[in-house]
Amino acid sequence: MAIIGKLVKAGIDIKAKLQSEEDSPENSQEHQLRELLTQAKNTAFGKYYGFGEILKAEDLITAYRKEVPIFNYDKMHKLWWCRQERLEDITWPGKPDFFAKSSGTTGNNSKLIPITNDFLASMKSVGASMINSLHEFDFPESLFESEVLMLSSSASLEKNQQGFREGEISGINVNNFPDWFDIFFRPGKVIASISDWDERVDAIAEQAPSWNIGAIAGIPSWVLLMLRRIIDRHHLSSIHEIWPNFQVYASGGVAFETYREDFEAICSIPITILDTYLASEGFIAYTCTPGTMAMKLALNHGYFFEFIPFDDRGISDSGELLSEPLVLGINEVNVGEEYVLLLSSCAGAWRYTIGDVIRFESLDPPQIKITGRTKFFLNVVGSQLSEEKMDTAILELAEIMGKTINEYMVAAMKNEAGEYIHQWILVSELDSMGLAEKLDKLLKEVNKNYAVARSKALKNISVKVISKGQYTNYLSQTNKKGGQTKTPKVMKAEKMAELLAFINQP
Template sequence: MAIIGKLIKAGLDITAKLQFAEENPKVAQENQLKELLNQAKNTAFGKYHGFEEILKSEDPISAYRKEVPISNYEQMHSQWWIKQESYKDITWPGKPDFFARSSGTTGKSSKRIPITNEFLGTMKSVGTSMINSLHDFDFPESLFESEVLMLSSSANLDENELGFREGEISGINVSNFPDWYDIFYRPGKDIAAINDWDERVNAIAEEAPEWNIGAIAGIPSWVLLMLQRIITKHNLKNIHEIWPNFRVYASGGVAFETYREDFDAICGTPITVLDTYLASEGFIAYSYSPDSMAMKLALSHGYFFEFIPFDYRGVDSTGELKSEPLVLGIDEVEVGGEYVLILSSCAGAWRYVIGDVIRFESLNPPQIKITGRTKFFLNVVGSQLSEEKMDKAILELAEENGSTINEYMVAAVKNESGEYIHQWVLVTELKSDGLAERLDELLKSANKNYAVARSKALKGIAVKVISKDQYTAFLGNTNKKGGQTKTPKVMKEEKMKALLEFIA
């Protein structure tokens, strides 16, 4: 295997030297839009919105914005995507091969996103670009001699009554791996096809000593539980006792920082954490530089992006898009600006609101960080708390108390007097004494709007502490255990009440 590691590392070095200068971001994005429009011009969606005429325009981006409305999932699904199960050439040529069920962090049920062969190709293309960027990280050759463990959702996809295969996007990706991936991919397709989360992780723990894992990919909460289970089963001090070549962890799905301390605690040697923006709607960005957790936007891989300012120009006081928001292109955004991401893709998504808020960290090349979900914006009584501000306060609270708080949930609820308070549920080993008062102080100091709300309509906050086992049991009870499942950080009042009842 040593010769393979040398060859791969040498290949990355050669690729880095041969790479030509990248296209100007604006040019790259205009080319992506033209390619998408050209491929879909004869679909029902393309004919209805005049894709062929848009392509003839001197300014196709402006024409596209004028002719095609911005859509959320409910609009795209009810008007277009649902028809693709019975008819071909609706929003993309042919029929989709799969439907990806999203993890459902927002909304009442999981979404079903069409997945085409071309779309799966974009996933591989962005993944290849990410691998090529590893040249700059100066990893040892031993990493390239080892295996990759991908903790996905089940690769045993469901088949609906019309013959379409459905599952979470990570499971769809794994089910489409070519057979030669078995050389380095773990846990392998047989274990990945186990539907029950606990059974799958137990099988991974059983086989772990037989593997030489150098890299792991998956959502932090579930990867951490898996590694802890392996350590417990084999009575290890840390995970490097069994996998000494483990050097890279590719995170994604949620912010990593609330997990960093727990990952450090189970590792015997430092690991490099790479962030990825891999959603049901696309592999949108990836870690590009060893000096930053910012992610490089995939501008030349089958996606066209637009950006709506996450402020008075684009959203209302609750974080919902305005009826006529300001829409910007890649050449119009600013470093430090926060934007709602709008996506068009070769899965037949057109000006689609993913629901994520991003911030640009640099423009050359364009690199971003995810700062939250539009639905994770808590503003029932004017508190204007973004996910990023809440994460920051939770991290400070954990550090002050010498512990960790991996997950949290919060909702604006009415107390017995009919007045609004913020009800928090924290996943931690800390005692609840004094946490509410200190969290309140941290939020006041971090956000003046929150401080104003606390002096008026927001009458207080309450904190309930639960264990990781209770939290995992809650997710299991709601069928959201494992895989690509992410925490619904900001809840509606009724969901918070259901969580509190479950805890009780």
């Protein structure tokens, strides 16, 4: 295998050197939009919104924005995507072979996102670009001699009544791996197709000593549980006892920082953390620069991006888009500012609001960080708490208390007197005594709007601590265990009441 590692590393380095200088972000994005419109101009969507005429416009992007409205999932699905199971050429040529079930953080029901062959090719293309970027890192050849473990959702897809296959996007991707991927892909398609998450992880733990894992990919919470199960199963003090070449972890799905300390505790050597922005709607960005977890936007892979300022120019006080928000292009954004992301893609999504809020960390190249979800914006009584502000306070609380807090949930609820409070649930081993006062103080320090709200309509906060076991049991009961599942950090009052009822049951 040593010669293979040398060849792979050399090949990546040579390809990176031979790649021509990329076009400017603005020109790249205009080219992507033109390609998308050209391919879809004869679809029902393309004819309805006059893609053919838009392509003749002197200012392509302005014409596109003028003719095509902004779509959220409900609007896109109701008007267009629901017809794609029966009819061809609706929002993209042909019919999709797969529908991706979203992880369901923003609503009660799973969303079904069409997955076309062109879309699958685009995700592979972004993945290849991410691999090629590894030449920027000083990884040893042993990494390229080892195997990659992907903790995906089940690769066993369901067939709906029309014969289309459905599953989470990571499971669809694994299902479409060519057979030769099994040379280095772990756990392999057989284990990856086990539907029950616990059974799948038990199978991984059983086989773990026979693998040479150099890189792992998956959502932090589930990867951490998997690694702990392997460690317990084989009575290890560190995961590096069986995987000495484990050097890279590709995170994604949720913010990593609340898990960093727990990952460090089970590793005996430092590992490199790469962030990925891989959603049901696309492989949107990836870390390509050492020393940062900022992610480079995939500007040349079948996506056209637009950006709505995450302030009063684009959203209401409740985090909803304005009826006529300001929309900016890649050449109009600023470093350090937050934006709601709009996506047009080769899956037949057009000016589609994914629901994520991003912040630009650099413009050359355009690199971003995800700072939260539009629905993870808690502002019922003017507190204006973004996910990033809440993460900051939680991390500071964990540091003060000397314990990790991996997950948290919060909701604005009314107490018995009819006054608004914030109900927090922390997943940790902390003693809850005095936590509310400490967390309240930290939130006031990180957000002045929260401090103002606490002096007015937001009367108090309540903090309840639950164990990781209780949290996992809750996910099992709600069928949200494993895979790409992400629990909403900001809950509706009704959902929080259900969670509290589950926690308090005998």
